[in-house]
Structure formats: C-alpha cells, structure tokens
Amino acid sequence: MQLLAGRVGRTLAQLKSECGVSKRTIQRDIAVLESAGFPLTTDTRNGTVFWRLMDGFHAAAPICLTLDEQMALCFSKGLFKPLKGTPVYESLESAMRKIGAQLPPQSLRLMNRAISVSSFGWKDYRQSKQVIEALTRSVVHRFTVEISHRAVQYDEPVEREVDPYKLWYVNNGLYLVAHDHWKADLRVFAVDRIQWVKLTNRRFEIPDDFDFEKSAESAFSMIGGETQEVKIWFSPWQARFIRERIWHPSQKIEACPDGSIVLTIHVADLGEVKRWLIGFGAEAEVLSPIALAEEVANECRDLHRRWLQHGGGRPTKREE
Numbered sequence: 001m002q003l004l005a006g007r008v009g010r011t012l013a014q015l016k017s018e019c020g021v022s023k024r025t026i027q028r029d030i031a032v033l034e035s036a037g038f039p040l041t042t043d044t045r046n047g048t049v050f051w052r053l054m055d056g057f058h059a060a061a062p063i064c065l066t067l068d069e070q071m072a073l074c075f076s077k078g079l080f081k082p083l084k085g086t087p088v089y090e091s092l093e094s095a096m097r098k099i100g101a102q103l104p105p106q107s108l109r110l111m112n113r114a115i116s117v118s119s120f121g122w123k124d125y126r127q128s129k130q131v132i133e134a135l136t137r138s139v140v141h142r143f144t145v146e147i148s149h150r151a152v153q154y155d156e157p158v159e160r161e162v163d164p165y166k167l168w169y170v171n172n173g174l175y176l177v178a179h180d181h182w183k184a185d186l187r188v189f190a191v192d193r194i195q196w197v198k199l200t201n202r203r204f205e206i207p208d209d210f211d212f213e214k215s216a217e218s219a220f221s222m223i224g225g226e227t228q229e230v231k232i233w234f235s236p237w238q239a240r241f242i243r244e245r246i247w248h249p250s251q252k253i254e255a256c257p258d259g260s261i262v263l264t265i266h267v268a269d270l271g272e273v274k275r276w277l278i279g280f281g282a283e284a285e286v287l288s289p290i291a292l293a294e295e296v297a298n299e300c301r302d303l304h305r306r307w308l309q310h311g312g313g314r315p316t317k318r319e320e
Helices: 012-019 023-035 067-079 087-100 105-114 129-141 212-217 236-243 270-278 290-309
Strands: 040-045 048-053 143-149 158-170 173-180 185-190 194-203 228-234 252-255 261-267 284-288
Touching (some): 012 023, 023 040, 067 105, 129 143, 129 158, 129 194, 158 185, 228 236, 228 270, 236 261, 261 270, 270 290, 284 290
Antiparallel strands (some): 143 158, 143 194, 158 173, 173 185, 228 261, 228 284, 252 261
16 A cells, blocks of 8 residues: 555556565455455556545545454444544544545445444433543542532532543443542442532542452443342243343353253342343243342232222223
C-alpha cells in the first residue's frame, strides 16, 4: 500500500522488483485491492503505465484489519449503542471514524449490511453527559466527588461524598462503583440517577484488597456478597434453552433421565434469581434453598390474587 501512495506510483515491473514476487502475483494483488474497494488509478507516462492510489486516500499509515477484526469493531459499536449521546459513545464513534478512514469504503458498507445489534430495556443517557464526563475524570485521576443521587425507592435525591473506584457497564446500564463516606461501605450507584457531580481537590487511594472482579462473580446480575448454593429444576421443554447459555460462572448442569435438568449456581442475592425464574413459569422449580422457593411461591400467589381482583377468569367480549 505504501508503494502505491503518492503521485509517482509504481509500474508493474517496479512492484515486481521491490516486492520480490512474480508479475502475475502483482496483477492478482492489484485485482484484490480493487475488488476490496481501494481507490486505485493509473497514469500513462511515455507509454508506461504507473499504478497508484487516488489523491486524498490516506495510506501513509494503513491499518490492516482482518474480516473478523472489522466485525468485532462493528459489534462493539452496536453493543454500546445504549450509551449514544454520552462521551463514551461519542469517543467510540470518533475512534471508528479514524479507523474507517484507513479502510476501503466497500468494507465499511459490507459490515453495516452484514451486522445488526439490538438491545432490550436500555436506559437513556442523553441527559447524563456532564455527569459521565465528571465521573470519568474522577475515576481516572482518583478525585473524591460529591454527588446528588436519587435511589429508586425514594422521591428526593440525597447528597453524599464518594470515592469513585470504577464505572461498570452491565445489563445495558452504566453504574458507578464507589466507596460511600456516609455509609462507610462500597456502593453501586446508577449513573442515570445521579443528578450532578462536583469534583473536590482531594484524592483517594483504592485499597489493596479491593477486588471488583471477585465481587462481581458472586452476583447473579449485579448484587455481590456472600454466596449460597441455588438448585433449580427445569423441564425438558426448557432444558435445551438453559443449556445454550452461561447464566453464571459457577453453574453446573445435571441431566435427569426424563430430559429435564438441574442447574446449580452459587450467588449472593436471591431476589435477582427470583425475578429471573418467574419468567419460566411452571417450567422451573426451586429445589434449594427453601427461602427462595417460598419467595417464588409467594410472588406467584400474589400475582394470582391480583389477577382475580381485576376480573381474572371472566370471559372477555371476544370469548363471549
């Protein structure tokens, strides 16, 4: 590519000599570049044909990406789409544009046609741009910050001082992992519920025993802590679906003679497991712990009672 850059260009004979290959190989390589969309052109001088890249194409520092690498970039951009409008997504778009400038236009069009990424239940961070900018700076440079945060169970925000350890992107949501001075404990704050951030001039040090990855592994979704064993039976109908995914790093699956399975995991919070399990209805049953089985049973009874209170079981107009 560098040999073809600039206004001078190269003849086939020069390319053959400088690359140490046959003329047929050079012709084949040129054909491949043209089919990939690289803007090649020719100039004829004194009856000799010179090959070069068209003016304006930046080939001084080319980036050679494999097809898999190009697909990975497109997937990354799609996966972070829920953060559109934030500095994170804007920086990703900027990086993609810089990389794209070094790739043939046809490659980018091909990737956009071949790949699509969808997300379910993401949050809107367009109003959190300044908050994310301030948190990014404080996490990188380790500044203690003051924040105004409204917990989901309260109507009014609470001001507090925290040491921001890490920004955590999980389940299409962005969260701040920080040491809360008020609670004297590690807390996780939803970034979209932080109304403002003020940086102080005080710095902090992350404790040597802070192991975020270990804490995150104990969570079924987000809430970490002391783990306990959970065993869940899944019907033959759902068994194949359960087998297809990694639900937790600790999971073990035991096959039953009738085609059903028992999933065993070690997690901290039973509430997260309960909310996930209810979606499977009668196709799943908690074997242990008993506390989780009772929580699921109580939740189902409450759902049934609410259904009856709102006319459940009565024929609809269409049924009549």
